[in-house]
Amino acid sequence: MSSQYLTLYKMIVLYMLKRCDVPLSKAQIYDFILENEYTTFLTLQEVFSELAVSKLIIEKTVANRTFLEITSEGDETLKFFGNRINPSIRQQIDEYLRANSMKLRNEASILADYRKTGDNEYTAHLVARENGQDIVELNFPVPTEEIAQSICNNWQEKNQEIYQFLVSQLML
Template sequence: MYESSSELAENKLLMLYVLKSIKNPISNTQLTEIILENNFINYFTFQQYLSELENSKFVEYREANDKKLLILTEKGDTVLSLFKDRLSPSKISIVDEYIKEKIESIKKELTIHADYTIGTNDSFIVDLKAIENQALLMELKLTVPSKNQANSICNKWKENPSEIYTNIINVLIN
């Protein structure tokens, strides 16, 4: 029993450590990916631990630009600083390396939004957003006649948002 409670504590601390290391609010999906891709905890256990951390007020969700994002609370940060030495150095190293490699794509996911909905007369409404430091840089809504066009626009926006944003700004300014 002691071994499993020790493991439980380490896994929860690891989740808090990931949130602290990223230094930005992230989605449940992003935190899940980090934990699962590194084989730290299985999905169902992870979700249970996350729920327990939220109930204990160690993490909380915040609404930001139509997304629910996780943050480490002050209480969670205090607990992490008190018990960080219980985390294995190898797991800390894995998390640090993973975040170093993936931080740009994590930030991009949080700052770039592309989605479409069905409009009137069989058209599709494409909604594109660019967000920086939680401030809206640009929001563009377009109506296109086909789902393929809507999908293509969303994919191109996600692939190269800064170039598209710059081109739009240049066209409007020049």
């Protein structure tokens, strides 16, 4: 792989991170880049690795998802080399971020995972974030993995209703 192309892919990732107002997950970036057939999965793995090693991005794993944030060094690098991104690619990125803004925000703000905590016991861990701060964090011990999965799935789908219900009940 030519270093010229690797540099371009790095700039695309940095541009996406810079233009989005919430942290993006690796999966979200994979989706955009692979869907548009800019490069392969393996090349993109190399890009993420090189960006992290050179401290242009920070990786944070939350609820089994790895979120990426651009660092000040990454921002400076983008200022120097960002002009290598074709304007049509920039436009595609901007349109993707605009069209998917609510979905991207929810995926970064609504987190759910579970883990085995003992014999016949799992704990579902649910979090809602706003502006980088946890506004709700719930832990539910349950007897089966299936129940834990169901709780996590329902949190992803019904978090706003659940949050509104909790607030209304607590304000009585």
